[in-house]
Amino acid sequence: MHQQPENPQEWPAPASGPEDPAHPTHQGPPASTGDALDETWFSLPPGVGAVPYRPPAQPAPAPSVPGQVRGPGPLPPAEPEPVPAPVRVSAPAPVPAPEPEREPDPEPAAPPEAAAPAGEPAHQPVPLLGTPPHSGPRPPLYPPDPGALPGVREDLDGAVLPDIVVDGARYGALTVRAASVRGDSHRYEGGPRQDALVVCRIGGPEPAQGLLLLAVADGVGSAARSHVGSHDVCRGIAFFLDRYADQLAEALRLVDERTLGALVNSAVGSVAEGLAQRAEQGGESPTGHATTLRGLLVPLDPTVRHRGFFAVGDGGAARLRRGAWEVDVFGEGHGGSGVIDTGTAALPGSRLARSEVFGPVEDGDVLVLCTDGLSTPLAGDPGMREFLAAAWGGGPVPGPVDFLWQLQYRVKSYDDDRTAVVLWEGPGA
Secondary structure, eight states, rough: OOOOOSSSGGGOOOOOOOOOBBBOOOOOOOOOOOOOHHHHHHOOOTTTEEEEEEEESOOOOOOOOOTTOOSSSSOOOOOOOOOOOOOOOOOOOOOOOOOOOOOOOOOOOOOOOOOTTTOSSSSSOOOOOOOOBBSSSOOSSSSSSSOOOOOOTTTTHHHHSSSSSEEEETTTEEEEEEEEEEOOOHHHTTTOOEEEEEEEESSSSSTTTOOEEEEEEEETTTOOTTTHHHHHEEEEHHHHHHHHHHHHHHHHHTTTTHHHEEEEEEHHHHHHHHHHHHHHHOOOOOOGGGBOEEEEESSSOOOOEEEEEEEEEEEEEEEEETTTEEESTTTOTTTSSSSSEEOOOOOOOOOOEEEEOOOOOTTTTTEEEEEHHHHHHHHHHHHHHHHHHHHHHHSSSSOHHHHHHHHHBBTTTSSSSSSEEEEEOOOOO
């Protein structure tokens, strides 16, 4: 393409020769055409209003017409460029707006049972278990909710203990539920929960080697640091019994009560010694950490149907079989008076445990290991026995939350901490 001169007066003179009717040339300004724009253009002084010529991106030259003026002067001769044939572009046909989708006619709805009050959600209310039931015409005076907390500055160990603990496990046909609840009197006074529990697996990875250890500990109420002692004992007994797990499993397989007793006493003696040493190292009396302990050893091998029991001090142990409570199930000599052990022995002063192998257990047996916060009212209140027999022996195993709610069945005047570990026995191999 040729560039136009910037000054209209510098346009080159037309070449001599006959005039091309398709491209006429002019030697000066054309006669006035009556167009104000043409007159303004040719009246400007040289150099004013001239801009470099920049062809359009895709020029489409129109055919020349005789007598038509192309700008201020004729273009210099150039190679003719092919003129593309005009393309006729048809305007797209209008697209009709889509019709709104028609929703299907709703099926006739049943009349609502009751309209939700204004401002309230329309969904169904979330079911709540509510306050645990109680024996007698009136509930206990204490509220059933967590109360005052111990202060960190007074007792860090007691302050960080939770008000409630819930636990559980399932191994094959064995199902465990466990819970520990701070008593009403401790909630009212702002004291710590003195009970503790442990649900753990000891021994090797194979079922023939492993056992469930279920244990509860009840800190002696008159001992200032018994809440520390009870939790230390639960941790310690798991550690030391794990060392003897293979021998314990074999003793239960062979119903060898003598070997069971020797191994348990060795572990209990080590726990007691460690508890006393930690108290003395902290400048405290070992008797201030006094606590009871009782436990169950349950083989994970489904072919072994005997269990091991051991105890230091008071607490409870019972069996629920075919909907009826049984006492003295572990030979504790209560003579049918309940599931209470009235002994006063406690760790670390006492370093020997009573132990025995019992069984065989039956499919559906429910074994209960508990502190006296449960064993005492269970022995003395028929309403509690009836309620827990229906809850734990009359259907599927309750979930952890339901179990916690059931364990808190209330009996007036019984306001101590309450802890229980309950084992549901399934069918053997």
